[in-house]
Amino acid sequence: MKLDRIGREILRQLQDHGRLPIVELASRINLTKTPCAQRLRRLEENGVIRGYRADLDPDQLNAGHVLVVQVTLDKTSEDALERFNEAVRKIPEVQSCFMVAGNFDYLLKVRTHDIHHYRAVLGAQIGQLPHVRQTHSYVAMEIIKDEVTVPVQGDNVRLSSQKANT
DSSP: OBOOHHHHHHHHHHHHOTTOOHHHHHHHTTOOHHHHHHHHHHHHHTTSSOOOOOOOOTTTTTOOEEEEEEEEESOOOHHHHHHHHHHHTTOTTEEEEEEOSSSSSEEEEEEESSHHHHHHHIIIIITTSTTEEEEEEEEOSOOSOOOOOOOOOSTTOBOSSOSOOO
């Protein structure tokens, strides 16, 4: 089902201002409170909105040191991939983990407070993940763009759920 203009605008507003009261959200999208709340609830029920989070400043929380790590596994059987995936989810310093196609198997985004902390995480956690054969680490010298928002664009946005249009 297609996501209409109002549904897209609700998503845009909430990505930028997640703590908007429903009355303010309704005002911004030119709806009354009740229909806005109903649309919002449907977006949540359909899984389009997965949750609400605070946008934290990593530098103030002593987690401003970012590394990108390429990981190559010794094998890529379904069992090996599942074991790696389950284990990597348990490392709090790993902020993102992507299985990729190419010359290596995974790409990790890791946050630590400094290079010494990263060295400890690499040796005691990342290097000990199931089936890790090799890692290559790249220190981010400057973060130019690090968005957590999802583009919500024109009419090409489609809901994967079979539920009613929001």
